[in-house]
Amino acid sequence: MSLHYTKEHEWIRVEGDIATVGITDFAQAQLGDVVFVEVPETGRQVSKGSEAAVVESVKAASDVYAPVSGEVLEGNQALVEDSALVNSDPEGEGWFFRLRLSNPGELEGLMDADAYRSFCESQ
Amino acid sequence: MSEADMILPLDSWHRARGARMVSFAGYSMPIQYEGIIAEHRWTRESAGLFDVSHMGQLIIAGAGAEKGLESLLPGDLAILKEGRLRYSLLLTDDAGILDDLMVTRRGDHFYMVVNGATKEADIEHLRERLPAGVVLDHMKEQALLALQGPKAVEALSRLAPGVEDLSFMTGGAFRLSGIPAWISRSGYTGEDGFEISVPASVVTEVADLLAEQPEVKPIGLGARDSLRLEAGLPLYGHDLDPTTTPIEADLGFAISKRRRAEGGFPGWFRISKEMEQGTIRRRVGLAVLGRQPVREGAMVVDGEGNEVGKVTSGGFSPMLEAPIAMAYVPTASADAGGTVTLAQRGKIFEARIVPMPFVPHRYHRKGAAK
Numbered sequence: 001m002s003l004h005y006t007k008e009h010e011w012i013r014v015e016g017d018i019a020t021v022g023i024t025d026f027a028q029a030q031l032g033d034v035v036f037v038e039v040p041e042t043g044r045q046v047s048k049g050s051e052a053a054v055v056e057s058v059k060a061a062s063d064v065y066a067p068v069s070g071e072v073l074e075g076n077q078a079l080v081e082d083s084a085l086v087n088s089d090p091e092g093e094g095w096f097f098r099l100r101l102s103n104p105g106e107l108e109g110l111m112d113a114d115a116y117r118s119f120c121e122s123q
Numbered sequence: 124m125s126e127a128d129m130i131l132p133l134d135s136w137h138r139a140r141g142a143r144m145v146s147f148a149g150y151s152m153p154i155q156y157e158g159i160i161a162e163h164r165w166t167r168e169s170a171g172l173f174d175v176s177h178m179g180q181l182i183i184a185g186a187g188a189e190k191g192l193e194s195l196l197p198g199d200l201a202i203l204k205e206g207r208l209r210y211s212l213l214l215t216d217d218a219g220i221l222d223d224l225m226v227t228r229r230g231d232h233f234y235m236v237v238n239g240a241t242k243e244a245d246i247e248h249l250r251e252r253l254p255a256g257v258v259l260d261h262m263k264e265q266a267l268l269a270l271q272g273p274k275a276v277e278a279l280s281r282l283a284p285g286v287e288d289l290s291f292m293t294g295g296a297f298r299l300s301g302i303p304a305w306i307s308r309s310g311y312t313g314e315d316g317f318e319i320s321v322p323a324s325v326v327t328e329v330a331d332l333l334a335e336q337p338e339v340k341p342i343g344l345g346a347r348d349s350l351r352l353e354a355g356l357p358l359y360g361h362d363l364d365p366t367t368t369p370i371e372a373d374l375g376f377a378i379s380k381r382r383r384a385e386g387g388f389p390g391w392f393r394i395s396k397e398m399e400q401g402t403i404r405r406r407v408g409l410a411v412l413g414r415q416p417v418r419e420g421a422m423v424v425d426g427e428g429n430e431v432g433k434v435t436s437g438g439f440s441p442m443l444e445a446p447i448a449m450a451y452v453p454t455a456s457a458d459a460g461g462t463v464t465l466a467q468r469g470k471i472f473e474a475r476i477v478p479m480p481f482v483p484h485r486y487h488r489k490g491a492a493k
Contacts, residue, residue, distance in 0.1 A: 032158060032345070033160040054415075056415060056416055056439075057159075058159040058160060058345060058439050058441070059154075060418075061468075083414075
């Protein structure tokens with residue numbers, strides 16, 4: 001298993017060729033109370049950098065971009081039912097979607113936990 | 124926060140309490156402390172303390188003040204009694220809304236509170252038009268706090284005895300723990316509550332005294348916005364602007380009966396015409412179906428997808444746990460119970476037109492049972 005982060009404040013947990021994607025604790029704190037989440041449908045092909053999910057807080061709407069390309073295996077329905085999971089457990093139960101990596105090489109440019117921590121401190 | 128933002132007297136007070144600061148109306152202001160939904164619910168259940176020191180506090184004095192102001196506002200100031208507040212509007216000659224405000228008769232002068240983002244333009248507008256001999260003073264040295272919620276009266280009367288006798292839309296001079304304060308029973312949340320004007324030099328002490336009361340927590344701009352939206356209260360610059368008239372905005376109550384009959388204020392011709400013949404569009408409340416908020420800027424569309432109106436405020440109601448909005452829609456389809464179609468970022472939403480407020484007002488009206 002490996003854990004990666006993006007500058008858009010997403011985390012990607014990779015096991016084999018399966019990646020689970022969510023937003024970081026830093027991101028949920030910035031968003032504030034999340035009131036709506038939309039996750040991608042199973043089977044959808046997403047390419048790196050394209051819109052994959054929507055997260056809306058009381059304050060604003062934000063897009064969640066696919067950090068890597070692949071085929072969506074599952075959107076987190078628990079999150080659709082209870083969007084506050086993004087605030088209470090962003091890097092656990094509050095995951096957004098899983099996908100099968102179509103280009104594992106895309107993981108190369110992402111940050112590890114230490115690099116991401118320094119990135120947040122510089123924000 | 125941008126470099127140019129001005130700093131309010133309670134800036135460090137907010138930061139010390141963990142506020143996240145944002146740029147608003149040219150000032151650095153707290154958007155939230157613990158979180159918008161928790162702060163919103165606290166205000167509806169207990170009492171919330173808001174810093175609204177960015178708003179403009181004006182004194183209009185001089186022998187011709189009443190007549191001079193009546194020439195610029197549609198309110199009946201002649202019958203406004205001592206210590207009474209009135210909601211009013213600054214209007215263009217074509218009835219466009221330049222600002223909405225509260226005006227109070229206070230002894231030999233009028234005290235006016237106007238929006239922060241528009242205060243400089245309002246002052247210029249007033250100074251250019253008020254007759255000679257009427258003096259306008261911008262009280263830059265005064266701060267303004269609001270204490271809102273069902274327990275506001277308990278908390279404030281402990282510090283400023285006598286405020287419990289005020290009824291909604293009245294005010295008076297009090298001492299708050301010895302500090303001279305002008306306190307009115309008014310606000311922008313739909314709850315019972317007070318607005319408290321004190322010298323900026325002592326506002327930190329006053330904020331500390333209020334926040335020490337067990338009923339009170341500081342509340343940011345985020346919850347101020349969601350509270351006023353639930354209360355159906357329009358926000359200047361969003362739901363009201365120079366292209367909207369009081370009748371379109373459903374603020375006909377601000378046009379006093381005598382003033383409507385007599386005229387003598389900007390926009391009277393158009394307003395009386397609109398009161399008789401109606402308007403093409405009207406501000407309404409919307410209950411949006413589903414969970415996703417529809418926000419300011421979303422379009423109201425007809426069956427063919429043509430834009431026929433606009434959402435001017437929208438968000439998630441913490442009390443109803445559902446998205447709500449205000450929009451201008453064609454008057455022909457503005458009746459409560461009807462439905463409208465909205466479009467936002469390429470997605471279609473259905474909404475039901477509902478009466479406002481979305482959450483009932485709980486003002487402390489004179490003569491009403493407690």
